Amino acid sequence: MEYSFLKINTINGICTLAISAPKSLNALNSTILKEMDDFLNHIPAEVRVLIITGDGDKSFVAGADISEMQNLNEQQGYEFGKLGADVFRKIETLPIPVIAAVNGFALGGGCELAMSCDIRIASVKAKFGQPEVGLGIVPGFSGTYRLTKMVGMGYAKEMIYTGKVIKADEALRIGLVNAVYEPEQLMDEANAMAQKIAANAPIAVRYAKECINEEYDLAAADAIAFENKMFGKCFATADQKEGMTAFLSKRAAEFKNE
Ligand code: CO8
Numbered sequence: 001m002e003y004s005f006l007k008i009n010t011i012n013g014i015c016t017l018a019i020s021a022p023k024s025l026n027a028l029n030s031t032i033l034k035e036m037d038d039f040l041n042h043i044p045a046e047v048r049v050l051i052i053t054g055d056g057d058k059s060f061v062a063g064a065d066i067s068e069m070q071n072l073n074e075q076q077g078y079e080f081g082k083l084g085a086d087v088f089r090k091i092e093t094l095p096i097p098v099i100a101a102v103n104g105f106a107l108g109g110g111c112e113l114a115m116s117c118d119i120r121i122a123s124v125k126a127k128f129g130q131p132e133v134g135l136g137i138v139p140g141f142s143g144t145y146r147l148t149k150m151v152g153m154g155y156a157k158e159m160i161y162t163g164k165v166i167k168a169d170e171a172l173r174i175g176l177v178n179a180v181y182e183p184e185q186l187m188d189e190a191n192a193m194a195q196k197i198a199a200n201a202p203i204a205v206r207y208a209k210e211c212i213n214e215e216y217d218l219a220a221a222d223a224i225a226f227e228n229k230m231f232g233k234c235f236a237t238a239d240q241k242e243g244m245t246a247f248l249s250k251r252a253a254e255f256k257n258e
Contacts, residue, residue, distance in 0.1 A: 005032040006039055007055055013048040014194040016187075020055035025062035028109050032065075033083050040090045045257075048198035048205075050094065051190045052117060053101040054110075057183065060102045060126065061110030066135065077137075084109060084141035088116035093213060095206045097197050101190040102126040103183065107165065112141040115150060118209065120176065121190060122168045123183040128176060129165035149216075151176055201239040202257040 007018040017039065019026045043050065054060035064084060072080060091098050091113075100106075100117035106128045114120050114128075122128075130139045130147060138144060139160060148156040151174045159166070168180045181189050197205060207230045215223035234240045238258040246253035 001035070001038045001042075003035045003039065006035050008039065010044070010047060012195075013046055013198050014051065014191060015043065015047045015049070016051045016053065016190075018053050018055040019061055022056055024065060024067075025059035025105055026054045026056070026110070027062045027065040028084065028113070029065035029068045030080060030083060033087050037083075037087050037090065040087070040094060043094070043096070047096060048202055049096055049194035050098045051101055051187075051194055052091075052098060052113070053187070053190070054103050054105075057103065057125075059104040059110070060100070060106040061113050062105045063108030063110055063131070064141065069137075077140075081140035084112070088112060088141050091116040092118075095209070096202075097194075097205060097209060099190050099193060101186050102128075102168075102177065103186055108132050108139065108143070109141045112139060112143040112146065115146040115176075116142070119178055119193070121179045121181065121186065121193070122171060122177045123186045124168050124180055125183055126168040126171065126177075126180075127165050128168075128171045129163060130160045131163040131165070133161065134163045147176075201237070201243055201253070201255045203237050203239055204234055204243075207234060 005019060005021050007020050009016045019032060021027060021032060069077070069080060097119065098117040100114040100120045102114050102120060102122040104123065104125055104127070106114050106126060108131055111128050111130055130143050132139045144160065147159065155174050168177065171177045172180050179189070211227050211230050214226055218226065239255045242255060243253045
């Protein structure tokens with residue numbers, strides 16, 4: 001599939017996806033969401049980490065496309081919401097880690113996109129918010145769910161009810177992002193983090209992501225049992241033998257994703 005709104009660049013197993021809709025500050029319309037879905041379905045096996053950012057220097061994603069949503073009826077609104085929610089869930093459960101490099105506005109669906117990624121880092125210019133109630137809708141791409149999990153019910157309710165926009169330092173303070181960098185450093189830092197991840201055993205990283213995601217909504221006993229099962233599965237991989245042999249031999253491990 002040819003992409004009109006996605007810029008993709010893969011170097012040494014690290015793929016960067018930049019959403020590019022300059023006329024609307026990278027707002028997500030249904031074509032972009034379908035392109036993202038297709039892209040996520042066809043990520044090459046050699047990719048170890050995905051970085052998602054916004055094209056240009058002003059916006060990560062300024063939300064879902066308001067002009068597309070303006071005249072939707074209830075059923076169409078449901079379907080548009082589900083399209084975005086399904087794509088974001090695909091990101092959340094992708095078998096590789098996903099880093100959001102938030103370079104500017106991350107509003108509404110943009111904040112929700114960032115929250116579907118495993119890790120968020122931001123430029124000092126980034127701004128986050130869930131302004132949906134000011135448009136007569138609730139956050140529709142799983143924002144009520146993920147923001148509440150991420151920053152706690154009290155702050156999520158304040159952000160969602162007021163629609164207030166917060167700066168990067170406040171996002172850092174409430175735990176919405178892990179780190180804040182100068183704009184020109186952001187992609188270098190995202191790549192450095194991706195390289196650190198990519199140097200580790202790919203199956204172990206994949207299982208760790210699966211553990212964290214699955215265990216999040218489980219009771220303690222079930223969560224611990226799930227991790228125990230995944231821990232055992234690691235010992236069926238060649239990379240576990242390689243990782244431990246390399247350590248004991250005082251050499252660097254050469255993982256083969258096997
Ligand atoms: N949708 C469509 N167009 C947009 C959007 C958007 N979300 N955001 C910006 N644009 C367009 C503007 O209309 C403008 O177009 P034009 O040049 O043709 O007038 C262009 O981008 C540039 O924007 P501004 O002139 O407004 O730029 P400013 O620097 O003055 O302001 C802001 C930047 C603050 C980001 C401002 O554009 C803004 O407030 N945008 C809307 C932000 C917003 O409300 N986002 C949430 C949208 S709702 C949503 O995301 C719901 C997700 C769940 C959907 C569930 C489906 C049912």
